Amino acid sequence: MENISLNQEICKHQTCLENFALKFTNDIDDANDLVQDTLIKAIRYHMHYREGTNLRGWLYTIMRNTFINDYRKGSRRKAVVETSEDLNSSQLKLSASGNLGENKFVMEDIYKALGQLQEDYKVPFLKYFEGYKYHEIADELNIPIGTVKTRIHMARQILKGQLKMYSAGGYQTALSA
Structure with missing residues (x-):
């Protein structure tokens, strides 16, 4: 697909992207920023799009990843601003390694729960x-x-049941929406 025609196809999905972005951000200005970032990345990395595949799905993936990355950056900045006490390096090292290990277990449990879903439920979900x-x-x-x-x-109900231990521990799950 030529670059110009791909750009035109990408722009045709802008309304769908705006609606999808609003679900992530719950703020119209942030949603517009997310759509703009998504479109810029899609145009910049157009060579990674495989012609004949789902363009909307590709754009949604870019948007989701952009949102997650921006959220992580924002969380780090917020944590730095809110920290009022100085931490020594051993505390920082322990904290960082604990989070990585914990996240690994959470992701493993999510993949395991998804793997246990019947195909009739898993595919549409x-x-x-x-x-x-x-x-x-x-x-x-x-x-x-x-x-x-x-x-x-x-x-959703099955996954909520299998992952309820995380919501009790202060985790927010995407499934509780």
Whole structure:
């Protein structure tokens, strides 16, 4: 696909991206910034897009990763500003290594829980998580839209049950939305 036609195709998805960004940020200005960053990255890295694949899914992935990276940067800045006491290097080292290990276990548990889902629940749930709309999932899987909604709901409930230990520990899960 030529660069110009890809840019035009990317811009056609701007409205969908704005709606998706608003779900992440809950703020119109932040959502617009996220869309702009996403479009810039998509145009800059257009050579990584494989023609014939789902352009909207590719853009949603860029947006999700951009949001996560910006959130992490913001969390670090906020933590630096809010810290009023000086920490020595051994405390910092212990804190950083504890977070990495804990995050590793959390991710392992999430992947394990996803792996245990029945395919009938897992496939629609993952497609929805990737940014597909209900009707797109229904069309692709050739099942009624009501079935798609039910399966996604059931997958959420199963995952909530399997990962409830993290919500009790002060973790916020994306599944509780």
